[in-house]
Amino acid sequence: MERVFVSSTFVDLERHRDAVLEVIRRLGATTVAMEQFGARDERPKEECLRIIRDETDLFVGIYAHRYGSIPPGDELSITEQEYDAAFARKLPRYVYQVDPSYRWSRKLVDEGPSAAKLKALKEKLRNDRTVGRFTTPDSLAKGVAADLGRRFRGGDDEEIERHGLIHRPPVGWVSPARGSPRRYKVVVFDLDGTLLRGDDFQFSWEAIWNWDRLGFGDRVQGELKREYMQRARNASPAERILAYQDWCDKAVALFRKRGLTRAQLRGLAGPIHLTRHCRAALTRLRQAGLAIALVSGGINTFLEDKFRDFRTFADFAFINQLTFANDGSLQGVVATAYDFQGKVDALDLICREVGCERSEAVFVGDQLNDDWIMLEAHLAIAYTDRDVSARGTHNVVVKEDDLLRILPHILVE
Secondary structure, eight states: OOEEEEEOOSTTTHHHHHHHHHHHHHTTOEEEEGGGGOSSSOOOHHHHHHHHHHSOSEEEEEEOSOOOOOOTTOSSOHHHHHHHHHHHTTOOEEEEEEOTTSOOOGGGOOOTHHHHHHHHHHHHHHHHSOOEEEOSHHHHHHHHHHHHHHHHTTOOOHHHHHTTEEEOOOTTOOOGGGGOOSSOOEEEEOOBTTTEEOTTOOOHHHHHHTOTTTTOOHHHHHHHHHHHHHHHTTOOHHHHHHHHHHHHHHHHHHHHHTTOBHHHHHHHTTTOEEOTTHHHHHHHHHHTTOEEEEEEEEEHHHHHHHOTTHHHHOSEEEEEEEEEOTTSBEEEEEOOSOSTTHHHHHHHHHHHHHTOOGGGEEEEEOSGGGHHHHHHSSEEEEETTOOGGGTTTOSEEEOSSOGGGGHHHHSOO
16 A cells, blocks of 8 residues: 655645545555644654655645745755655655646745745756646645556556656746747757767766776676666666666665765866857757757766756756765765667657657767667767767767857758
């Protein structure tokens, strides 16, 4: 029997919570909620976090216009810390936000610093996964019943597939590409070796493995990669995604033993830089109305440290996410479902949201794990053509490190 943790503020969402708890029980699951501590926002933080860590199978988060109480000495509300704990455990997470147009009592709407924290939390939620909308308690209950019912019937692979999508357009977004007369509507970029470059830099995972201070050589990472390749061969999508998560988990477990920290990763990224004219080329593509996506099997810290404003240029970003404790020590990893063959799944998701076909998509990359998407995108550009494994799949080779040189191949009518 699934144990479902229901997280929200209480005073503003009491009736909504009642409706959700009732529908979860009707589905045959066990509810874990603040009501067991007494109906109040100021529930015991440590006990809630312990329950999420030790006694929860999936997480339901409900968010309206209140940020929630912040325990003394903390910077985040209990509500946000509950979500972070579920994220760190990689629990299946079902997230619902009140429709912004739905009328709500002003007495139950935060202002000032709490409103700013709530806005940041909602952005975090949206970047992590698709967010459901609700209005009345009944509308929320129906949404939860549909989502959890599909999962309990064994038909919900979407939770696995969503891992790795860290940035996407807001709800209601309409891509300018839909009305564009241009031949191509979407451009998908690889990250490591394509947009991120550096002397002898190949891949963000390899930068860690080969760091002298950790003391790992090629043998250990090679063994893990071979194990993944063997498991992924002829596997179902779900089996392949699980094998990839296991690969990442084993790597991170070894990094944790050596005490890898967020600060050390920032130092490792120091010599890396954006490819020449990166922002200028992406700006031209955006001005032309094309949708832009980053699809990478790399690590989010390298992206965040070297391309901090990537959300300004990209509509979508898919990548592995490392998690860290408050002291900056490495905690875990949420592996992307969009690497190797999964890059094609990312392409399909992007095309659905933009409203176009694969035949209107371009991919720019250079690595072995890019081959699948290079074969499916209508135009494949091998950028600097460094990896010989990609040479049989590209349509165009750009040998010079200058991203502006891809534009004549893409900006065609």
